[in-house]
Amino acid sequence: MSLDNKFWNIKFETMPRNEIKNLQLKKLKSTIKYAYDKTPFVKKSFKSAGITPDAIKSIEDYTKRVPTITKDQIRSEAGQSRDLFGGYLSVPFEKLLQFGVSRGVSGERTFLAETENDLDICSEMVARGWYGLGARKSDTFMVDQHVSASWSATARKALSRIGCLAARYSTVPPFWEVMFTTYVRLIEPNVINQPTWLLIPAIRKFIKEGINVDEINSNLKFLSHCGDLLSEPVRKRNEEFWGVPLYDTIHIPEVHVFGSECPEKNGIHFWEDLMLVELLDPESNEPVGQGEKGEVTFTVFDIEAQPYLRWRSGDMATMDSEPCACGRTHVRAKYYGRKSHTVKVNGGSIYLRDVEEALWKEPAIAFKPYQLVKFKVQPQPKLVVRASYEPEAKSPDELKKELEQKLGSELGVKTEIEMIPPEEVTKTPLELEYLLPKNERFPNQGHLFKRYIER
Numbered sequence: 001m002s003l004d005n006k007f008w009n010i011k012f013e014t015m016p017r018n019e020i021k022n023l024q025l026k027k028l029k030s031t032i033k034y035a036y037d038k039t040p041f042v043k044k045s046f047k048s049a050g051i052t053p054d055a056i057k058s059i060e061d062y063t064k065r066v067p068t069i070t071k072d073q074i075r076s077e078a079g080q081s082r083d084l085f086g087g088y089l090s091v092p093f094e095k096l097l098q099f100g101v102s103r104g105v106s107g108e109r110t111f112l113a114e115t116e117n118d119l120d121i122c123s124e125m126v127a128r129g130w131y132g133l134g135a136r137k138s139d140t141f142m143v144d145q146h147v148s149a150s151w152s153a154t155a156r157k158a159l160s161r162i163g164c165l166a167a168r169y170s171t172v173p174p175f176w177e178v179m180f181t182t183y184v185r186l187i188e189p190n191v192i193n194q195p196t197w198l199l200i201p202a203i204r205k206f207i208k209e210g211i212n213v214d215e216i217n218s219n220l221k222f223l224s225h226c227g228d229l230l231s232e233p234v235r236k237r238n239e240e241f242w243g244v245p246l247y248d249t250i251h252i253p254e255v256h257v258f259g260s261e262c263p264e265k266n267g268i269h270f271w272e273d274l275m276l277v278e279l280l281d282p283e284s285n286e287p288v289g290q291g292e293k294g295e296v297t298f299t300v301f302d303i304e305a306q307p308y309l310r311w312r313s314g315d316m317a318t319m320d321s322e323p324c325a326c327g328r329t330h331v332r333a334k335y336y337g338r339k340s341h342t343v344k345v346n347g348g349s350i351y352l353r354d355v356e357e358a359l360w361k362e363p364a365i366a367f368k369p370y371q372l373v374k375f376k377v378q379p380q381p382k383l384v385v386r387a388s389y390e391p392e393a394k395s396p397d398e399l400k401k402e403l404e405q406k407l408g409s410e411l412g413v414k415t416e417i418e419m420i421p422p423e424e425v426t427k428t429p430l431e432l433e434y435l436l437p438k439n440e441r442f443p444n445q446g447h448l449f450k451r452y453i454e455r
């Protein structure tokens with residue numbers, strides 16, 4: 001570990017790209033061999049593809065010949081074989097540190113398992129990210145503990161490596177705004193790690209109570225955004241309110257990936273000495289060209305419990321491998337939303353980020369729940385968005401007209417807006433992707449569900 005002021009691990013964070021590539025190939029070969037030898041699922045899929053680990057001599061061989069894997073494939077294998085892990089557990093049970101089920105936000109739940117080694121790898125990613133953003137020894141770091149056991153353990157490990165104090169708290173609905181705002185005032189943390197759907201309602205609550213941010217916390221260094229797509233209106237609102245920078249991060253527990261923005265705020269760095277990141281066309285499976293959007297696909301090296309090869313994350317992003325002004329040499333990804341939430345209109349694709357950024361610039365509906373309507377038959381003839389609003393704001397008809405024009409011209413497609421009162425959003429039976437999927441108990445919480453419905 002370096003004592004350099006800016007980097008947690010200067011050797012690897014600034015490694016020249018050709019050296020990263022060499023290291024990747026070396027680690028990739030041993031990762032493939034391990035996964036093949038220890039994992040029934042991998043052996044089976046290599047057999048169907050007619051390959052053995054020896055056939056993979058380059059990164060290109062790997063990305064061309066080794067099949068990708070999705071959560072659905074694991075679920076289907078788990079269902080057929082009655083093996084909880086779907087043939088994707090590579091160590092004996094006694095070697096596991098812990099295992100559990102995913103939150104199941106995107107469908108059936110899947111089993112996740114990890115060893116101490118797997119947590120070490122991911123906590124190195126977290127330490128690089130948070131240290132690079134300014135977390136230092138003795139800082140108090142507020143981390144929500146209910147997100148997942150895997151995340152809690154990883155975050156705690158990373159914080160203890162930096163020397164920070166983890167202030168754990170639980171934000172259990174329906175009183176989470178109360179807990180969060182109370183804890184912030186009690187703990188006076190140096191860093192807060194939270195998703196959009198907690199940060200925005202917390203600001204509302206502080207404002208409603210007439211509490212000035214200076215009274216809340218003068219120790220705050222930065223906000224670490226997590227667990228959600230971060231749109232620029234959300235970043236701007238938080239930075240204005242808190243008076244500190246907000247940086248985006250991403251954690252994908254299944255593959256033990258953590259990525260983080262750097263102080264330049266121009267994309268999420270993924271540590272390529274620890275993983276191979278690919279962007280694939282969701283239909284053709286081919287790599288996309290520079291600057292094009294593709295599905296982010298990960299292979300994390302040296303994972304012991306579930307060493308997934310070419311894990312398709314279901315998230316759409318662009319990727320930039322040009323050197324970053326921060327000095328780090330690793331790729332940066334900009335996220336656009338889930339692949340399944342993308343709609344096709346006029347031969348082009350509209351992503352959740354596009355809709356949210358256009359929508360939430362309008363003060364009357366900023367940060368209100370909305371729904372992107374996805375027609376069962378794609379492409380669809382127009383973009384349809386259900387937008388909720390403050391009943392006392394402008395008239396719904398007036399808003400509807402303004403928004404249709406604004407989104408239509410910004411996104412370049414025919415747009416129809418359906419105005420709905422905020423409480424309607426949470427009453428609609430939907431396929432939800434976030435917390436409280438069956439939200440009947442708390443219909444009026446106004447959570448920032450980012451979601452879509454099918455018609």
Ligand SMILES: [Zn+2]
Nearest residue numbers: 262324326328
């Ligand atoms: Zn950077």
